[in-house]
Amino acid sequence: MKKLFVPAMLSALLMLLQSDGELSAQTNMYGTGQWDRCEFGNHRVVIEVNDDAPAAQVHIPWRRLDDPGNKSVILVDASTGRSIHNFHFRAINKEFADLIFEPATGKGKYYLYYLPYKNTGSWYFPNTVYPAAEKITDPQWNLKYEGKELSQAHVVRFESVTEFDSFDPMETVATASEVEELLLVNKNKGFLLFPEDRKHPIRMDSDIPLRWVQRKDGEPFNAIVMRNEFFAFQLGIYTPFRELRNVQLAFTDLLSTQGATISKSVIRCFNLAGINWLGKPFTKAVHIQKGKVQPLWIGVDLPSDTRPGAYEGEITVQAEGVDRKVKIRLEVQDSLLTDRGYGELFRMARLNWLDSKIGLDDSIYKPYTPIQLQGNTIRILGRELRFDRYGLPDKITSDFSGSNDRVGAPARDILSGPMRLLVFRNDKELIWKGGKPVITLKTAGAVSWKTQLRNGRSLLEIDAKMECDGYIDYQVTLSAGEDLALDDIQLQIPYAHEAATYMMGLGRKGGKRPEHWEWKWDKQMANNMLWLGDMNAGLQCKLKHESPDWSLYNFSKTGTYKDWSNEGLGGCTLHDEGQDKGRVLFKAFTGRKMLRKGQTIHLNFGLLITPVKPLDNSHWNERYFQADPPMDNWRKEAMKKGATVMNVHQGNLLNPYINYPFITTDTLKRYINTNRRSGIRTKIYYTVRELSNYAPEIWAFRSLGDEIFTPGLGAQLADQFADDGLGGNLYAKGGSWLVEHLRTRYDAAWHTPLEGGEYDMSIRTQGLSRLHNYYLEGLAWLVRNTGMRGIYLDGVGYDREIMKRVRKVLDRSADSCLIDFHSGNNFSASYGMNSPANQYMELFPCINSLWLGEGYNYNEGPDYWLTEMAGLPFGLYGEMLNGCGNPYRGMLYGMTSRLGWVGCDPSSVWKLWDEFGIQQSRMIGYWDPNIPVKCNQDDVKVTVYQKEDKLLIVYASWAKEDLHIGLSLNWNALKMAPAAVSVYAPGVNSLQEKQTSLNLDDLPVPAGKGGFIIISKKQ
Template sequence: MKPNLKNNPILSRIVLMYFFIISIPLSAQQIKYTDGNDSWNPNQLGNHRAMVVFSGTGAVAKTTIEWRRRDTNPDQKRIIIQDATGKEITNLKTVNITRESGTIFFEPVSGQTTYYVYYMPYIDEGDANYPKGVYAKAEYKADAQWLAKIKTAVADNTTVQEIQSVNAFNSYYPMEVIATAAETQDIIAKNSGSSFIVFPEDRLNSIRMKNDLPQRWIQKGVQNTFTDTALKGEYLAFQLGVYALQDITNLKVTFSNLISNNGAIIEAKYLNCINTDGTRYDGSVFANTVSVSKGKVQAMWCGIDIPQTTAAGTYTGKAVVNCDGKTKEITLQIKVTNEVTQNGGIDFPEKMTRLKWLNSTLAQENTVIAPYIPLVVKDTEISLLGRKLVLGSNGFPTQIQTFFTPEMTSIGTKPNDILTAPAAFHFIDATGKESLKWKNSGLKFLKKEAGTVSWESSSTSQSLQMDVMGSIEFDGFVSYAVKITALEDATFNDINFHMPLQSSASKYMMGLGQKGGDRPQTFDWKWDVAHKNQDGAWIGNVNAGLQFSLRDEKYSRPLNTNFYLQKPLLLPSSWGNENKGGITITPNQKTVLVNAYSGNRTMKKGDVLYYNFNLLITPFRKIDTDFQWNTKFYHKYSNLDTIAQTGATVVNIHHANAINPYINYPFIEFKKMKEYIDEAHQKGLKVKIYNTVREVSNKAYETFALRSLGHEIYSPGKGGGFSWLQEHVGDDYIAAWFVPEIKDAAIVNSGMNRWHNYYVEGMNWLTQNVGIDGVYLDDVAFDRITMKRIKRVLTKDGHPGIIDLHSANQYNKSDGFNNSANLYMEHFPYINKLWFGEYFDYEKNNPDFFLTEVSGIPFGLMGEMLQDGGNPWRGMVYGMTNRMPWSHNADPRPIWKLWDTFGIKGSEMIGYWSENCPVKTTNEKVLATVYKKNGTALISIASWADTDVKVKLNIDWKKLGINPAKATITALEVANFQPAQTFTAKDEIPVAKGKGWLLIVK
């Protein structure tokens, strides 16, 4: 795909630079670097070639190409020569192939003067979306008679006219054209006695190489002054390229005030270096130490946040690069024009203005998000939407309650207790007894805010001190930091934590290697972080449950979605205890005991262990069934009139299309996106876009600035993947999703980092300036802090902020055998709808799996089906259909039509899981859910029986609110679902295996 230069100013600029011959010659003539305009197929020929003109005579042409390549081992890569007609020249021989240059002999074709030398040919192997660019090995097929004609000492009889890249985006010019070894040694010699050299560089020429100096710096020479022009209010980025002449550590950049000739000042506080200073994604201080090995290049990205009130003029100051006590001063001369830009110039990301976003604190305040309500503290009770937490004097829960009805459509007054006794730690000594006697300081509240309540408590025994820090947030997230300090040497057979759960609140289980469904009677689990993304589980019922996760102070969120094994969980030193720890679940008459044990250990005086854990109290909210019926997704970029005719109400714009081409970087074609969204709004449609942070497109303007941050943004890895990544990013990354049609190659994000600040700011910008109505999340690579922030910016100023979450089933080896719902539960309070997803089996799994892993109902959500179009009969028991037009073998419109005919909006959904459901069948494997309205009802029945069966309906007519003497039971015709038919209450209804009915009772 050719880059859209009209809407991509940075690529336009690069193209123009290709046609510019450098004016400072190092040799007789500087090679031109030009754009090949996609005039050849890079797969097999590669992305780079030299255009050579033969001016000699005879059967041997000789050319020496000063290609200045950044790739290693060029002598091992194949060279392909074609004439101007595309015919390959097989008679060729290479001599002295190095990174700096290469000499090639080839046989010219009669009548042809122009030849193309392709010097990095590759073939894409592997999966189309996860390619492996394999570079062809050197191969020589010249015949002996022609080889005998070569005289190596003769002069070149060709001229190297140009070095071309297949397109502008693939070019090495100017920042990846390497300096020669001689040039590098010369500049080192001229700076002998220094430990490093500083090369100032502007924002439009990102420093890309860490192992080589660019030729550009040799030509410019060492500069001690950086000059640039900025607008009032603009964030002006620039780089200081540090070349280490010896190993250096603790690299820092400090700044002076910038002062104009008239005495006006831009204070130093408006300047910063993003490599070393900033704000983390959670609002805490970011401080990083940068070290550079001898012979390596480190880009230090800096920025000046010029106030809008700054007077026009030229401002001068200093950037001081400090390392190990040695300094280099760079004079900054910044001309501020009279022109004013808005929002720091962020509408022009090609100018790196959005690097400011990396340190954003936007939407960080923990304000309450609808539909949640402020927390209320009364004595030791903390109340929140539909739930209550009661604390003991030691800071741990003595009771947790919910008030949701079994139907999940309302919040009642009757409490559903989750605990049968207080949650507690137990310290078992060598005799197998718990002998510690504790003195407790009592419960002390530290914060009582609408969004967060926090507390502390300290307990002391002769040998241990236990400091408890706890907090709860408005959505039901409870966090504990439990610090155990040894006051003297002590040995324990076990340190464990007990959560005694009500059996009524423990019907289902999901996590710890257990697929979602009925909780097993007994359960035993051990840590295995190397292979399993498992540190907790959810146990509960539809209207009351608890998720727990066990961590320590070194917890780091692992990678997910195909990449868990490349960055797994860290084993908690407390709970894991060298893999001695684990979890057992055992029931008795009234209690289901969750025992998180850590095994025997010895603590020396002064040793500290952190037994941290998180809880999520479920459900998060009551189900909004009308949102389910009113919100019908069309999940594809398409003509808006066509979409409107389907009855869909929300358009999901994936990536790899005209208005959102590049994965997780929806900023390049934003003008087209805005035009589309404006038109959609005129037609009564909402539009959401695909945008996550799991991976980032290589088309991101900031790619190399982010690379300069080491492993903060991009995860370490073995590299490889698509050729562009290998040729420009080089090494130490994980290649992610690739779109072959537009050559969009993504790189895996490392986890919790400042890119999330950028992400929040980007979502805000898209909402306010482009008009998006929400976001489609395709798995999630951030935590609940970022989720809350994006929900705030998406819903600001009355925007709908719809978030739907898709996940492919994470219960597999590559994802560490975690359950999607368990993995993403912390995000559920802010999700509007689930779409679970690829590899979810809707045919072979039981109803309890549907309920817990797919439907979202126990958490206050509803969902849709994906894999193979889902099972429409079973889906409707949970209010689910598939989604248009993603599943080509299933169309939800006939069911949508039935919804409208019945008038499902405003109905009360009473699922088979509720004891109040007024309809059951005579077969326990054929389940019924009722959608009840005044004087009528829609009954959805679906079979999990092994064969075709016949069932009768057992109807509680009083609960249904219908007079049986006047009742009719009708099956309307629904295409590809059911024929038209009428039944009586006494009839046996035939139910095919895996199918069911939608019956209207009046």
């Protein structure tokens, strides 16, 4: 969706990323200055001319990473601000440049801006264009001074526009001669070692910094640490002589002279091993090509009872055929770091979060109840599943009723018979024999069972896990004990005809179910899921990959799921077999498949029984302000109009850096506390999928290869920049900081303009990785340390397993935390022809509300509203976005727009809620056959909100012309007498005038509009 565009924090605040509150280490040759980066770029050389000669020469040892040969520069007279056109490079390369120029005003300072750029593309996905060098020097002037001795100017210093943009010290490149000398001294070593502290993340992967040639290879690492600190540092490995294969680290205990020990068991390297997002340990193979630099980030998890003193030990770096040692010395101070160092970004202690298992368990979470297991029947909130001897469901029922606001009604069948997994060979179904399913796990939140079946030498294993929210994960493997030429493998789900009213999925948008539907696998369309159901009973089936993945739009990363798709032969069909048979048959099939002896295939799938929970009437008091106006007005506007929940997006003073809110937590905390005193709960935008370039851990994450960030082309090296065909300009994807510092292997993602021409520039993250563990720990930390009460998700960059952890982390960190989820409409070819309500359905059990917005057509029919946008069949209320929606149609589903978003103001409808007392009412929608109010026009739908003594009738038209309608009321069902009630139309600002006299048999309804009527018992 559209992100907010407001000024961001001052650059000085950003420097907290670089140090303990001080600037990063510099010599006097490096500093910052002030200028318009949009005109001149981020870097300049300050040159001093000491006399009034007509021409001067200066040697510029700029030590650059990029190739400057064809890039434009801008030379400016500091005293006048005017550009100088007469200049010429006698020599220019990555290491240095020799510049002759005409000092326009004689002696004084001159600025050479050496990476000027322009942004093209959109502001949120820009390209950086580096203009090609132009011939602007007067040829006669050039000839006049060619080869002559000139007055010598000198470089005062190199400046960047902010400290954050600086190349110093870790991108100040050592020269070829300096490196040659270093290698000569160390020629007998297999590789070189350079320990580095946390304040100087290693950034370059092929060059080494000047800082390293000024030190000795393999010198001991010394640091001052605190008790209870998670201490992080780096070990830089440089391989000028040979490739290193299978790099490993071995740690010794750290021993003090007083006999105390820091055990080697508390030391680990993030590059070599870790805990994945599912809580499973893994190891990584690290190979370092010849001529490359590899940082290894190491963490020391210091216990709180560590005795003060100096501790010494060794790290051995091992690779195939070579090893080396480096000493480590930690001085432990006699002070306790209570939060492990997480609250101070410069410490990099949060790297510890990468291996967190927070929220990983099978416990129940709100509002779910403990699972009841009796034999092969599993009872959860509002639903029941029974599995057969194969471990597959043979009965699924729902006892939700009304508008999903209650459970306990007579059970309704979702299936008309057992689900079946059929294997055909030689036109016959294979018969599988084996024992009964065995329960392998039983907790309050989950039940697992396993079935092993055999046909001859072949084995069919069905592992299932059902959770308290109605999700069932099936892991199915078929192992061939002999060569098998199979005709087909089919998963058959017979839906009960009565329940299978609506459909979403398999490339079809939400609405009434067709009689027949066919679908085939397509690499560009990750729409491999189907939901069939109605308001109170439904089932989603999603065909799944062998390995967990979160392919939202296409299968470009994983390919179509090979065992299901079977090289294009697989697919799905849906067929209505008629009311008399009472079923709608869904069939997923593989087509003909040849299995060789010993081959195993995976036919995994997931099921979700809907609704996932009863509708929560807290919705009526959760009135959203979606922050968009200037920040100073947010709270005032929210209080004035009656909002009770505020979302703080990214890209503003409170939360400037996308998915990295930790830089401004003090500001956030103050704002959130003031909101709370005003009766407003505050939630913030915080997710994964992309990460701000201001995250201090970005270099540590990059050192992990492609584990955290997607491996895009980035900017490529400067000498490989693409020519735009318009005069030789060099351009690269993303903002200038990404191009100049990250350079390679990144995908530019969302960019937000900040103050002073700066940008928050994010890069894309992997769909599932250890970053999600970090994210979850960060979520808990934010709730505890800022007082926020939930998150706003604009798209979701993680799967159901992470979403469950998010829910549990929030619930355990504070009461009343909310998760609301927003998405634009993904039902287009570019997004894989997916309806987000179907695409994200497996996350819905953990979410409080929906805001499905851009690209939705509010003129589509009621069936589309119900299935695609409203959320009601799944147990969630939703809200409207595009053009603020249609307030009449929205109220049929309990939906309004959000205050503050692009001029939307639902406050008049909120006032209607309060006037009527909607919090104590029960919604009875037009979809309910027992609705007590009916309309005589099919194009006008009616929803009733019923209390004991009062009734709110909402009606809305889909007709293209003005109508007159009649409403008929079932007075007995309403327990009202027509003569003992008052009927009136309440005044709703901008929607309808108050009317005290109404004829329910003749109500005018303008096209596309509707109205509100209150009926109450006379006192």
